[in-house]
Each structure stands twice: as C-alpha cells, then as structure tokens.
Amino acid sequence: xxxxxxxxxxxxxxxxxxxxxxxxxxxxxxxxxxxxxxxxxxxxxxxxxxxxxxxxxxxxxxxxxxxxxxxxxxxxxxxxxxxxxxxxxxxxxxxxxxxxxxxxxxxxxxxxxxxxxxxxxxxxxxxxxxxxxxxxxxxxxxxxxxxxxxxxxxxxxxxxxxxxxxxxxxxxxxxxxxxxxxxxxxxxxxxxxxxxxxxxxxxxxxxxxxxxxxxxxxxxxxxxxxxxxxxxxxxxxxxxxxxxxxxxxxxxxxxxxxxxxxxxxxxxxxxxxxxxxxxxxxxxxxxxxxxxxxxxxxxxxxxxxxxxxxxxxxxxxxxxxxxxxxxxxxxxxxxxxxxxxxxxxxxxxxxxxxxxxxxxxxxxxxxxxxxxxxxxxxxxxxxxxxxx
Amino acid sequence: xxxxxxxxxxxxxxxxxxxxxxxxxxxxxxxxxxxxxxxxxxxxxxxxxxxxxxxxxxxxxxxxxxxxxxxxxxxxxxxxxxxxxxxxxxxxxxxxxxxxxxxxxxxxxxxxxxxxxxxxxxxxxxxxxxxxxxxxxxxxxxx
Numbered sequence: 444x445x446x447x448x449x450x451x452x453x454x455x456x457x458x459x460x461x462x463x464x465x466x467x468x469x470x471x472x473x474x475x476x477x478x479x480x481x482x483x484x485x486x487x488x489x490x491x492x493x494x495x496x497x498x499x500x501x502x503x504x505x506x507x508x509x510x511x512x513x514x515x516x517x518x519x520x521x522x523x524x525x526x527x528x529x530x531x532x533x534x535x536x537x538x539x540x541x542x543x544x545x546x547x548x549x550x551x552x553x554x555x556x557x558x559x560x561x562x563x564x565x566x567x568x569x570x571x572x573x574x575x576x577x578x579x580x581x582x583x584x585x586x587x588x589x590x591x592x593x594x595x596x597x598x599x600x601x602x603x604x605x606x607x608x609x610x611x612x613x614x615x616x617x618x619x620x621x622x623x624x625x626x627x628x629x630x631x632x633x634x635x636x637x638x639x640x641x642x643x644x645x646x647x648x649x650x651x652x653x654x655x656x657x658x659x660x661x662x663x664x665x666x667x668x669x670x671x672x673x674x675x676x677x678x679x680x681x682x683x684x685x686x687x688x689x690x691x692x693x694x695x696x697x698x699x700x701x702x703x704x705x706x707x708x709x710x711x712x713x714x715x716x717x718x719x720x721x722x723x724x725x726x727x728x729x730x731x732x733x734x735x736x737x738x739x740x741x742x743x744x745x746x747x748x749x750x751x752x753x754x755x756x757x758x759x760x761x762x763x764x765x766x767x768x769x770x771x772x773x774x775x776x777x778x779x780x781x782x783x784x785x786x787x788x789x790x791x792x793x794x795x796x797x798x799x800x801x802x803x804x805x806x807x808x809x810x811x812x813x814x815x816x817x818x819x820x821x822x823x824x825x826x827x828x829x830x831x
Numbered sequence: 832x833x834x835x836x837x838x839x840x841x842x843x844x845x846x847x848x849x850x851x852x853x854x855x856x857x858x859x860x861x862x863x864x865x866x867x868x869x870x871x872x873x874x875x876x877x878x879x880x881x882x883x884x885x886x887x888x889x890x891x892x893x894x895x896x897x898x899x900x901x902x903x904x905x906x907x908x909x910x911x912x913x914x915x916x917x918x919x920x921x922x923x924x925x926x927x928x929x930x931x932x933x934x935x936x937x938x939x940x941x942x943x944x945x946x947x948x949x950x951x952x953x954x955x956x957x958x959x960x961x962x963x964x965x966x967x968x969x970x971x972x973x974x
Contacts, residue, residue: 748865750889788862824847826869826885
C-alpha cells in the first residue's frame with residue numbers, strides 16, 4: 444500500500460512552495476545580519492520588516508505591535524509570564540480554562556509556584572467556556588485572562604470577543620492562544636478586543652521554529668529575552684530571517700483566500716464526520732458541530748484504544764493523532780477530553796483527523812473505506828466489546 | 832519507536848479471541864489506565880494446551896499479549912509461572928521505557944489465569960507478588 448494521506452494538519456502543515464521560495468534567498472546569498480548598517484544587510488532588514496507588515500495586516504494590527512518569537516509556545520510563555528510579572532503589584536490572580544495547550548497550562552503552573560493563583564474555568568460538553576463563568580471568576584486581584592481561540596484537539600472555537608469584553612470592562616489584560624485559529628478562521632485583533640495573541644507559522648504552511656506575539660500598544664509586559672535591540676529590545680536575539688520571510692509569506696497566503704479555502708475544507712470535514720458516524724457504531728464526535736475549526740474532526744470509538752488505532756492507520760498510510768494516554772506520554776488520556784466530561788475509557792479511544800488545504804475528496808473516501816475495518820478488528824480483540 | 836517484532840505481533844497478533852472450553856481465565860488492568868488484558872487457557876494434566884487473549888490497549892499491550900500467549904503454550908503451569916516481563920520484552924526485542932508496564936501486565940495476566948486454574952481445582956495458590964489489578968503506575972506519569 445503506497446498511498447499516503449496526511450490528516451494531521453493541526454500538528455503541522457507542509458511548507459508551501461511559495462513560502463520556501465520566499466525563504467531561500469536568506470539561507471543563501473542574503474546572509475546579512477539585519478542589525479548591520481552596510482548595504483549587504485539591507486535585504487535582510489527589509490525581509491524582517493516586510494514579514495512584520497504582512498503579519499500585522501493579516502491580524503488587523505500595527506507592525507509595531509508584532510513581536511517575533513521562535514514558536515507559538517514561546518509566544519504563550521512570554522505573554523503569560525511577561526504580563527503576570529509586569530503587573531503583579533496590581534494583583535496575582537489569573538484566569539484561564541481547563542482545555543488550554545500545555546504551553547499555557549505549564550506556564551501557569553510555573554506562575555502558581557511563584558505565588559500567583561490561577562482559576563481554570565470549566566468547559567461545557569462542547570468544550571466552550573461560559574462568559575458568565577468568567578464574569579464570576581474575576582476578583583479584585585485578577586490581572587490577566589488567557590483563553591485559547593480554538594482548541595487544538597477538538598477544534599472548538601471559543602467566544603473570544605465576548606470573553607475579552609468582560610475582562611476589558613474590569614481593565615484586565617486578555618491574551619489568546621490563536622495558534623490553531625490563524626489561517627483557519629478570520630482573526631482580527633481589534634474585532635476580538637484582545638491585548639495579546641499568539642501564533643505559529645508551521646500551522647498554516649510556514650516553517651517550524653517561527654512564531655509571533657501580538658502585543659497591543661501600551662500593554663505592560665516584561666522583556667522576554669535580554670540582549671540586543673532586536674524586536675524593540677523586548678525579545679533580543681538575531682532574527683531568524685529566512686523563517687520570518689516564510690512566516691510573512693505563509694500568513695499572507697493563508698489569510699488571502701480564507702473563506703473560499705475554509706468552505707472547501709469544511710465540506711470535506713462534514714463528509715468525513717457524517718461518513719464515520721454512519722459507518723461505525725458506538726462512535727461519536729467530540730466538540731461543537733457549529734463553532735468548530737473547519738478542518739477538525741475528533742471522534743471517540745468505544746472499546747478500543749487510540750494508539751493502536753493510530754498504528755493501524757499508519758500501516759495503511761494515514762497519518763493522524765489521538766488523545767489517548769499512550770500518545771500523551773502519561774497514563775491519563777487528554778485533559779481536554781476529560782474536561783468535556785468523557786470517562787477515561789472512552790477518552791482513551793479518541794482519534795483526531797485534521798484536514799488541510801492539500802487534502803482531497805479521495806483522501807476522505809479512502810479513510811472512510813479503511814477506518815471501519817480497523818476499528819472493528821481492534822474491537823474484536825477487546826475484552827470490553829460486547830459484540831463478540 | 833517499536834521494534835519490528837513488536838510491530839509484527841501488533842499487526843499479526845497470535846492467539847486472539849476466546850477459548851470456548853477454557854478452564855483458566857484471568858483478567859488484569861483497568862479501563863481507566865487504558866489497558867485491560869484477558870487471558871484464556873485450556874490446561875490438561877498441568878500442561879497449557881492452548882492459550883489466547885483479548886486486550887484493550889495500545890500497540891505494545893497487544894504485542895505483549897500476543898508474545899506472552901505464544902511463550903506459555905505447551906508449557907507446564909509451573910514453567911509458565913516463571914515467565915517474567917523481562918523475558919517477554921526480550922522476545923520482542925525490547926519496548927520503549929514508557930511501555931514496560933505493558934509487559935508487566937502480560938506477566939500478571941498469565942499469572943491471573945493460572946491462579947484461576949488453581950482455584951477451580953481447589954489447589955493452594957502461592958502468589959508470587961501482589962497486584963491490585965493495575966500495573967501500579969497509574970499514580971504517576973511515565974516521565
């Protein structure tokens with residue numbers, strides 16, 4: 444079986460050819476340091492400022508509000524720790540949700556060890572944070588709210604504009620991890636009303652190792668990397684010029700034809716979800732069916748375990764991911780699935796298929812052809828399956 | 832991540848299913864941890880004539896179940912009780928550190944089936960070690 448179907452676009456995406464072309468000059472002849480003053484370095488400096496302008500345009504921000512980082516995780520770390528430490532005299536309480544990415548959760552755990560207190564808001568069955576819960580969690584001590592725009596596992600889109608408005612009414616800073624959202628759904632920092640927003644290039648056809656943090660003008664935040672004057676002295680270190688050129692090109696491409704692309708991907712996603720539910724008994728979809736990333740499909744199949752499912756899919760050429768314990772590196776299944784209220788044994792049997800621009804109708808047909816048989820084979824092996 | 836032998840036993844598991852006239856059945860693990868192994872044996876004159884399994888779990892859990900059932904088939908009950916998780920791992924050309932508990936579970940599942948056989952035949956069973964049913968690593972993360 445030579446067929447290969449990549450359905451893990453929430454993990455990473457292939458670099459687009461135009462993106463690679465935009466990067467190559469800065470890995471070859473244009474090697475100048477953007478901080479140098481001679482002519483040779485001008486192209487590098489221009490590339491960095493062009494990338495900044497491209498990211499700013501895509502987010503509805505000013506170029507001076509865009510700060511480059513080495514990844515989405517760094518952007519999250521900086522936003523959360525930087526804002527917490529810079530504002531700790533006002534208070535030491537932070538509000539987040541139970542379904543955040545580990546880049547956010549582990550940054551918050553670190554802050555808890557430093558004396559901050561954190562409220563992790565629960566989510567409903569679809570994975571949504573309730574604005575009322577946020578309202579009720581705010582105290583005099585609250586200095587920061589950080590809630591993701593779209594969940595990486597189940598694709599649920601949070602009501603960020605509404606949540607941010609509640610925080611802003613109390614003059615509390617609002618950060619959103621938009622790593623999964625940018626390039627998939629419209630993201631405009633002014634419409635959302637957020638103070639900080641994290642993104643990562645490799646989630647939308649850019650290279651790995653490049654991210655950005657939007658910091659609204661006037662936001663009080665600590666410097667993250669101390670050193671030279673790069674990123675207006677707030678994040679020192681010689682710029683990843685080729686990576687930034689790639690980020691700029693990728694975000695322009697990804698946000699350029701967003702609604703057309705999203706419509707096509709969503710149609711594939713709906714076909715996949717409907718096909719799986721119709722063909723596989725005792726299966727269900729996790730997350731919201733309406734407020735959902737266009738490319739995300741997340742299922743639970745009862746009586747089987749996710750890693751075994753992934754290995755069988757891989758043997759047939761399908762790359763996917765799971766929230767099972769065996770893939771999370773611990774004995775507990777995904778914290779996101781548990782937060783939805785799923786019991787452990789069902790959460791162990793999850794499968795995430797995330798569709799990207801390169802996927803076709805044939806890819807979906809192929810998965811619908813092989814998945815029911817794989818699930819059934821594993822069920823026949825399972826002592827939990829009542830059908831045998 | 833997995834050796835070729837593990838992948839072979841995962842993709843082509845030996846001895847899957849129930850033995851209709853099994854006279855020894857043992858189950859270990861729990862769904863919360865994500866691993867359950869159930870072992871069926873047909874024992875005659877103290878010799879394991881047939882052995883099969885059903886497993887809910889990851890690739891390593893299925894492969895270790897498959898290998899363990901292969902290893903005890905044809906052995907006497909006493910010999911089978913000497914099967915260690917290390918021997919199962921060795922036969923599979925090793926397991927990643929995070930999956931060692933699967934081999935422990937396989938050893939315990941064989942032991943649980945034999946214990947069932949002893950009890951059915953009113954024989955005295957001297958447990959070689961205590962286990963609450965899970966591998967015990969539920970309380971902590973792998974690394």
